[in-house]
Amino acid sequence: MYKRAQIWGAVVFMFMSFGVLELSDSAEIDWTVIKQFDIGSKPLDVAASDDGQMVFVLTKREIVVYSPDKNSIFKRIPLDQEFDKIEYSTRGSLLVLTSSTLNTLKVIRVDQIYPIDISGLAFKGPGNASVTIAVFDDYQ
Amino acid sequence: MFSNEVKLVVKNFPLNNHKFARKAAQAALAAKEQGKFWEFHHTLFQNYKSINDGKIQDIAKELNLDMEKFNKDMNSKAVQYIINRDVQDGRKIGVRGTPTVYINGKRLNDRKLSGFTEMIEAELKKK
Numbered sequence: 001m002y003k004r005a006q007i008w009g010a011v012v013f014m015f016m017s018f019g020v021l022e023l024s025d026s027a028e029i030d031w032t033v034i035k036q037f038d039i040g041s042k043p044l045d046v047a048a049s050d051d052g053q054m055v056f057v058l059t060k061r062e063i064v065v066y067s068p069d070k071n072s073i074f075k076r077i078p079l080d081q082e083f084d085k086i087e088y089s090t091r092g093s094l095l096v097l098t099s100s101t102l103n104t105l106k107v108i109r110v111d112q113i114y115p116i117d118i119s120g121l122a123f124k125g126p127g128n129a130s131v132t133i134a135v136f137d138d139y140q
Numbered sequence: 141m142f143s144n145e146v147k148l149v150v151k152n153f154p155l156n157n158h159k160f161a162r163k164a165a166q167a168a169l170a171a172k173e174q175g176k177f178w179e180f181h182h183t184l185f186q187n188y189k190s191i192n193d194g195k196i197q198d199i200a201k202e203l204n205l206d207m208e209k210f211n212k213d214m215n216s217k218a219v220q221y222i223i224n225r226d227v228q229d230g231r232k233i234g235v236r237g238t239p240t241v242y243i244n245g246k247r248l249n250d251r252k253l254s255g256f257t258e259m260i261e262a263e264l265k266k267k
Contacts, residue, residue: 092250118151124147135150137240138152
């Protein structure tokens with residue numbers, strides 16, 4: 001037991017003494033270009049959704065939406081004005097656009113729509129209801 | 141409210157740190173095979189603090205289920221498939237905790253009653 005404590009003590013001491021220095025000295029990065037797109041207009045700002053499933057690139061007249069999962073541009077949201085900044089707010093899935101030249105702020109809610117398989121599950125309400133509420137839940 | 145326009149479905153997402161959550165999900169789906177899913181579902185929620193194997197059996201007996209069929213269905217491949225599918229579906233779309241609600245496939249962020257009604261109304265307007 002004493003020997004084990006000694007070994008752990010030595011390991012901890014080594015990390016405290018050299019660990020940070022060694023890591024920063026020898027740290028390297030690796031990269032791979034996944035894809036490059038011509039988005040057709042000058043990118044002005046970029047924001048990403050909190051789950052990382054959507055990346056929003058602001059251009060002069062539209063927001064180009066890139067999906068890392070699909071590795072493609074899957075939507076273009078047209079804009080009626082020119083904005084120069086974009087931020088994503090996790091509360092309510094909101095895109096906040098600002099224009100420093102027009103002194104305007106625009107808020108757009110962006111909802112991703114997921115197909116949810118409900119086959120084999122019990123449901124309450126009419127089978128042909130136009131709205132389906134799916135609750136992911138457990139019983140404890 | 142919205143009783144003619146809205147359908148409610150429970151997707152199974154038993155959390156690993158809840159010891160009997162998966163068994164409870166299996167039991168509710170087995171009860172469905174005897175037409176008593178919602179009764180089982182409500183009773184499980186009423187007893188969420190004391191769920192264990194014995195409690196699950198007690199609830200099934202209280203609801204007058206055919207116990208042999210119930211226990212067989214609880215462990216059937218079909219029931220396991222549904223739970224595994226639901227868990228995978230949830231993980232794929234970013235479900236991390238329970239309950240997490242989707243309305244017509246869109247995640248509900250504001251879980252107050254007003255949040256539900258606003259989102260439902262917005263969906264109904266599109267129809």
